[in-house]
Amino acid sequence: MVKPHTIARSIAVVRVPPDRRRLASAVVAATIPIYLEVGKKRVFASALDWPGWTRAGKDENLAIEALLAYLPRYAIVPKTARIDFPATAEFKVVERVTGNATTDFGAPGIPASSDTKALPVAEAERIRALLAASWKVFDKVISKAPAELRKGPRGGGRDRDKIADHIIDAESAYTTRLGLKLRAPKRDDAAEVAATRKAILDAIRSSAGGPQAGEKRWPPRYVARRMAWHLLDHAWEIEDRSS
Numbered sequence: 084m085v086k087p088h089t090i091a092r093s094i095a096v097v098r099v100p101p102d103r104r105r106l107a108s109a110v111v112a113a114t115i116p117i118y119l120e121v122g123k124k125r126v127f128a129s130a131l132d133w134p135g136w137t138r139a140g141k142d143e144n145l146a147i148e149a150l151l152a153y154l155p156r157y158a159i160v161p162k163t164a165r166i167d168f169p170a171t172a173e174f175k176v177v178e179r180v181t182g183n184a185t186t187d188f189g190a191p192g193i194p195a196s197s198d199t200k201a202l203p204v205a206e207a208e209r210i211r212a213l214l215a216a217s218w219k220v221f222d223k224v225i226s227k228a229p230a231e232l233r234k235g236p237r238g239g240g241r242d243r244d245k246i247a248d249h250i251i252d253a254e255s256a257y258t259t260r261l262g263l264k265l266r267a268p269k270r271d272d273a274a275e276v277a278a279t280r281k282a283i284l285d286a287i288r289s290s291a292g293g294p295q296a297g298e299k300r301w302p303p304r305y306v307a308r309r310m311a312w313h314l315l316d317h318a319w320e321i322e323d324r325s326s
Contacts, residue, residue, distance in 0.1 A: 115172045129312075137191055137308065137312040230242060232325060251268060261300065
C-alpha cells in the first residue's frame with residue numbers, strides 16, 4: 084500500500100490571476116480542491132475530483148500554474164464523459180504530501196489521505212466515466228498521430244507505437260494495485276485491450292462501499308487518477324511532438 088505522508092502546512096486558496104479570468108468573465112469560477120505532492124526536485128499538483136488533471140513544476144507555484152494552464156486541454160475529458168466542467172477555476176490546496184523518488188523521477192507517486200475514504204457508488208461511476216474518457220482521448224490522439232514523432236533537442240523521445248506499448252505495459256502493472264491478475268494485452272488486439280479496460284472499470288465499480296486500501300493495493304481513486312494522468316500526459320506529449 085502506498086501511504087500518504089502529510090506535510091504540516093496551512094490550507095491555502097490559490098486564486099486565478101485576473102488576466103486568466105477573462106477567458107470566461109461571465110462565469111463564476113469554480114473552487115477546485117487540489118493536493119500537492121512535494122518532492123525534493125519536483126512538485127505535482129492534482130485536482131482531487133478530476134482524474135488525470137495533474138501537472139508538475141519545480142516548485143508549488145509552478146505546479147499550480149501548470150495545472151491551471153492545462154484546464155482547456157483537460158476539458159476534453161469531462162466533455163467526452165458528458166460531465167459538466169468549469170470554464171474557469173480557483174484552486175484550494177487541501178493537503179500537501181511528501182513525495183518520494185518516483186515524484187522526483189517525474190511521475191506522481193503518493194495518494195491523498197482522502198483517497199482512502201469510503202467510495203460512494205455515484206463517485207465510483209463518475210471516476211469510471213472519466214477514466215474511460217481518458218482512454219478515448221488517448222486512442223483518438225494515437226489514431227491521428229504520425230508514426231514518427233518530432234525528437235527533443237537531444238534527439239530523445241519515444242515514437243508513437245513505443246508510447247502506446249509503454250501505456251499497455253504500465254497499465255498491466257497498475258492492475259495489480261487493484262487486486263487484479265491480468266495478462267498484459269497486445270496493443271493490436273482490440274478485444275484484449277477492451278477486456279483489460281473493462282476489468283479495471285469493473286474493479287473500481289465493485290470497490291464502492293468496501294475497503295479502499297490494503298496490502299500492496301492502491302485506493303481506486305488513486306489508481307484512476309494515476310492511470311488517467313499517464314494516458315493524458317502521453318497524449319499531450321504526442322500532440323506536441325506531432326508534425
